[in-house]
Amino acid sequence: MDKVLEDFLNTVKFDGNGLICAIAQDDATGDILMQAFMNRDALQRTLETGKVHYWSRSRQKLWFKGESSGNVQELRGLFIDCDNDSLLLRIHQIGNAACHTGYRSCYYRKFTPAGLETIGEPVFDPKKVYGA
Numbered sequence: 001m002d003k004v005l006e007d008f009l010n011t012v013k014f015d016g017n018g019l020i021c022a023i024a025q026d027d028a029t030g031d032i033l034m035q036a037f038m039n040r041d042a043l044q045r046t047l048e049t050g051k052v053h054y055w056s057r058s059r060q061k062l063w064f065k066g067e068s069s070g071n072v073q074e075l076r077g078l079f080i081d082c083d084n085d086s087l088l089l090r091i092h093q094i095g096n097a098a099c100h101t102g103y104r105s106c107y108y109r110k111f112t113p114a115g116l117e118t119i120g121e122p123v124f125d126p127k128k129v130y131g132a
Helices: 003-011 040-049 126-130
Strands: 020-026 032-038 053-056 061-064 073-080 086-093 109-112 115-118
Touching: 003 040, 032 040, 032 053, 032 086, 040 053, 040 061, 040 073
Parallel strands: 020 086
Antiparallel strands: 020 032, 053 061, 073 086, 109 115
């Protein structure tokens, strides 16, 4: 591993579970597409390959974004916050959706005085992509 990458990884403040919050933002539109977690390995693989990897807390495994759906995220820029404990990933979203529910963004529900309102339409059927 090159020294610049190693120094950066040593700067990152992973939490007690070895994770850091990562927010994926569409580089072209500025839309926030999703929030997930990365461990050191996911972050390293992302920086080495230019393709975004996350840590799945529910499956307890490394997860290459798009491995099942084809909706891959290409890294365009990576920013770290002032406390070194949160990442902003500027990405190019390949495919129409970042969200496993079939929506472009995971943030497709808006709170209103009447309750949650769904914004937009799903762009794919998750049952067809992931199965039941």
